[in-house]
Amino acid sequence: xxxxxxxxxxxxxxxxxxxxxxxxxxxxxxxxxxxxxxxxxxxxxxxxxxxxxxxxxxxxxxxxxxxxxxxxxxxxxxxxxxxxxxxxxxxxxxxxxxxxxxxxxxxxxxxxxxxxxxxxxxxxxxxxxxxxxxxxxxxxxxxxxxxxxxxxxxxxxxxxxxxxxxxxxxxxxxxxxxxxxxxxxxxxxxxxxxxxxxxxxxxxxxxxxxxxxxxxxxxxxxxxx
Amino acid sequence: xxxxxxxxxxxxxxxxxxxxxxxxxxxxxxxxxxxxxxxxxxxxxxxxxxxxxxxxxxxxxxxxxxxxxxxxxxxxxxxxxxxxxxxxxxxxxxxxxxxxxxxxxxxxxxxxxxxxxxxxxxxxxxxxxxx
Numbered sequence: 001x002x003x004x005x006x007x008x009x010x011x012x013x014x015x016x017x018x019x020x021x022x023x024x025x026x027x028x029x030x031x032x033x034x035x036x037x038x039x040x041x042x043x044x045x046x047x048x049x050x051x052x053x054x055x056x057x058x059x060x061x062x063x064x065x066x067x068x069x070x071x072x073x074x075x076x077x078x079x080x081x082x083x084x085x086x087x088x089x090x091x092x093x094x095x096x097x098x099x100x101x102x103x104x105x106x107x108x109x110x111x112x113x114x115x116x117x118x119x120x121x122x123x124x125x126x127x128x129x130x131x132x133x134x135x136x137x138x139x140x141x142x143x144x145x146x147x148x149x150x151x152x153x154x155x156x157x158x159x160x161x162x163x164x165x166x167x168x169x170x171x172x173x174x175x176x177x178x179x180x181x182x183x184x185x186x187x188x189x190x191x192x193x194x195x196x197x198x199x200x201x202x203x204x205x206x207x208x209x210x211x212x213x214x215x216x217x218x219x220x221x222x223x224x225x
Numbered sequence: 226x227x228x229x230x231x232x233x234x235x236x237x238x239x240x241x242x243x244x245x246x247x248x249x250x251x252x253x254x255x256x257x258x259x260x261x262x263x264x265x266x267x268x269x270x271x272x273x274x275x276x277x278x279x280x281x282x283x284x285x286x287x288x289x290x291x292x293x294x295x296x297x298x299x300x301x302x303x304x305x306x307x308x309x310x311x312x313x314x315x316x317x318x319x320x321x322x323x324x325x326x327x328x329x330x331x332x333x334x335x336x337x338x339x340x341x342x343x344x345x346x347x348x349x350x351x352x353x354x355x356x
Contacts, residue, residue, distance in 0.1 A: 065295070069261075093340045126321060135261070148306060186329070222257075
């Protein structure tokens with residue numbers, strides 16, 4: 001029984017199962033805090049706790065899923081090419097917004113992190129928080145950060161942005177879909193893009209492009225750190 | 226096009242990126258650009274120049290991107306291993322995240338608006354000159 005409960009196949013099956021549940025929950029509620037990744041993660045953590053399997057064994061069971069992170073980043077070229085017409089029309093604002101998004105996020109981490117006295121490992125882990133998760137993981141590991149903390153930070157940032165920014169957009173009566181798309185995409189990645197799409201189709205398109213550009217900008221800016 | 230071939234093309238670009246990263250860090254030891262990002266830029270170039278047609282990567286790449294967050298599950302679950310570190314720094318990390326959201330949003334929205342404003346001013350000037 002233990003052998004069935006703990007194997008790579010079982011790990012991936014469970015991850016898929018809980019992710020599907022997460023997708024259903026998100027489709028019904030549209031609450032950023034209940035995004036499929038968060039729901040699946042919490043359910044998997046609960047599973048580890050209830051069944052009482054060794055965490056490091058379970059993480060090895062899940063590790064097969066990691067293989068796709070690299071190909072996933074490479075594939076980010078596809079949405080860019082598909083929206084190349086829109087990008088050409090608004091190239092300058094998109095570039096400016098993405099670089100400003102990446103730079104302000106990194107600067108906030110460095111400035112506040114040093115004021116609050118965070119150690120280097122934590123700083124490195126949260127530094128690429130504005131970037132899309134796969135690129136953030138690469139940057140964080142290169143700077144000596146901890147992968148898990150990076151993912152948690154990126155997800156919390158994205159959820160916070162997806163909750164707070166639509167409110168700011170309403171309060172400040174921002175109507176321009178380019179500004180909305182960049183405001184969400186350059187700060188809250190995929191979860192923000194889902195929100196942007198709910199607001200306006202063009203905003204969603206801009207946001208999906210901005211999240212890739214912000215990731216690349218983060219990777220490039222990290223060279224100088 | 227067939228799934229296996231699409232996967233092969235995407236993985237080839239991934240490996241090309243890793244090779245380029247090795248070459249760069251050999252030439253400039255202090256510079257690090259993730260190989261995956263380089264692989265993405267190579268695929269971008271290949272798609273834009275139509276060396277690789279979109280339909281040769283579309284289904285597999287589209288699948289990966291549409292279900293992106295699924296692939297972060299292992300890393301997200303491994304947060305359990307670092308609960309003590311996270312707990313010790315939680316409020317500081319949250320403070321940085323939330324102030325970052327506000328700062329970044331206003332900086333992005335402001336700079337984008339300014340850029341678009343300047344662009345329209347320049348465009349108008351150019352039109353006036355031509356008129």
